[in-house]
Amino acid sequence: MRKTTDIITWTSETGPTDGPQYLALRNQIALSIEMGKLPPGAKLPSERTLQTGSGAARGTIREALFQLEAEGLIYRRDRSGWYVSPPAVTYDPTRWAGFMTYVAEQGRTPATATIATETVPASSAVADIFRVAPGTPLHLVTRLRSIDGRPVLMEQITVDPALAPGLFSHSLDGSLSQILMTQYGLRVSRNRVDMRPCALTREAADALGAKSGTPGLLVVRTSFDPDGRVVEYDQEYWRHDSIRVHVDLNVRTENS
Incomplete structure (x- = not known):
């Protein structure tokens, strides 16, 4: 060789x-x-x-x-x-499929490890998203997600304890959305997704085995139930080489 x-x-x-x-x-x-x-x-x-x-x-x-x-x-x-770098996985933000699902569908092996669970006071920005008063206790879940054994993203998910009491008693190494649906009856009907390039923070870089400041992609997802309540607020710090965003849209011609 x-x-x-x-x-x-x-x-x-x-x-x-x-x-x-x-x-x-x-x-x-x-x-x-x-x-x-x-x-x-x-x-x-x-x-x-x-x-x-x-x-x-x-x-x-x-x-x-x-x-x-x-x-x-x-x-x-x-x-x-x-x-x-391994081949990137394809992510379609218009399709509601969890990480474990869409990675496995592409013939890759996904894995999730919970790094930390804690209840923290809501910052002003997060409180505004959840429509609660600043300082309101919110659940924060930090997880590391891997593809084929390689860590590709660190995510921090915020959930309102009023909607999911006792959340930390469940194993969070799988699909959190599935737990919220089956254990708490929370159904997601709408997602708002924002993406932008970023430099990996020290916390994210350490979790991914990279140097602080390494190029990354920040994906922020806010999930709403049919009543407009925020079910999840998810901030994902991706290695920029591990994800490829793909959107297939029908073109509608409008009169000018």
Whole structure:
């Protein structure tokens, strides 16, 4: 079996010779990934090894790696090194399917681990979402979710204890929505989803084994029941390379 140092061929043929050297290195590594020489999950050589093999400066190597990370082609495990990113899962915000369901439907293996459960006073912003007074006790559930054994998102879910008393007595390592429906009769009829790029907070980065400030995607979901009450307020901090948002909409032509 060949080593990754043998798979990456350091030539100028895969990148522009008159451009920045880090782009040429980026192109060479990206080509190895595209051709399958570096499969998903493969560990890249260390920065020192890449420096020796290419003759480039350490800073140039890091620029190339950071570029590949920004594109979602590789990711960094804190204190472990750089790895080729697995294929991203497809997320359709117009479809109400839980993480465990849509990941499994795509032939991947989902897993959920509860990190913490606590009752906290509502901040002004969260109190406004739940239409309660600031300082009102609310349940907060922090969970880590994985795909094929790789942590891909940390989420913090807020639930009103008035709607789900004794919530923490249930195992929350599966579908929380299923528990809310079967144990408390809470049915979600509408979801509001907001997404934006973010830098992973220290808490999220530590949970995902990444460095603080690593690029991420923040998905905020507010779920309402038929009476307009907030059932869940979910903030998900995703590794940006692990999710692909896909929406298929019918186009309606309107007269101008």
